[in-house]
Amino acid sequence: MQNEVKQILHRHFGKRSELISILQKIQQEHGYLPLEAMQDTASKLKIPDSAVFAVATFYSQFRFKPCGEKLIKICLGTACHVRGADRFLDNLKKELGIEEGETTPDGKYTLESVACIGCCALSPCLTVNEEVVANITSPKLRKLIVKK
Ligand code: FES
Structure with missing residues (x-):
């Protein structure tokens, strides 16, 4: 998971201002936001996990469980x-x-x-x-x- 998040962060310059884009890319890859990917994102952006969770839970576009076909x-x-x-x-x-x-x-x-x-x-x-x-x-x- 870390490598994948690393690549996505690299493509998005790894800036905090890109957080929503990063979360969208992760969701595109997995169909949802796995906990580990959100934690990796926080770690790579050097922000608290809670900052990532706050953004992810604010927008209804993000899901936290796998979706059906x-x-x-x-x-x-x-x-x-x-x-x-x-x-x-x-x-x-x-x-x-x-x-x-x-x-x-x-x-x-x-x-x-x-x-x-x-x-x-x-x-x-x-x-x-x-x-x-x-x-x-x-x-x-x-x-x-x-x-x-
Ligand atoms: S109320 Fe607008 S599409 Fe249903």
């Missing part, structure tokens, strides 16, 4: 909410057997909610690994989570 982010923003997003979230929880922020035991799905994904005219919507699924319906939802 499919990351489903359902939008609960106003436009999606008024078009039944809560009901679709409940259906996803029930079908997948997990709560928000959790990953199915087989590692296939992680379920999260977000405030708005910027395509309110297509509500209700969600993303699967950054791909937008617009105008959600129950049949569309079922197709998304068909277990193979």
Whole structure:
């Protein structure tokens, strides 16, 4: 882990001002921020671990546990909410057997909610690994989570 963090820090000049970029790169590599990588980052930047954790926990883009193969982010923003997003979230929880922020035991799905994904005219919507699924319906939802 240290070599990898070292390379990322080298590419980002190892400056404290690059901390967010460094954390983004680490997350790109691993899909989340492993504790050891955050500690290595703090050590290499010569800042306390708590400074790295404070930044990482402030931004919702960072995750601290491995993610499923499919990351489903359902939008609960106003436009999606008024078009039944809560009901679709409940259906996803029930079908997948997990709560928000959790990953199915087989590692296939992680379920999260977000405030708005910027395509309110297509509500209700969600993303699967950054791909937008617009105008959600129950049949569309079922197709998304068909277990193979
Ligand atoms: S409220 Fe759902 S995309 Fe904006």
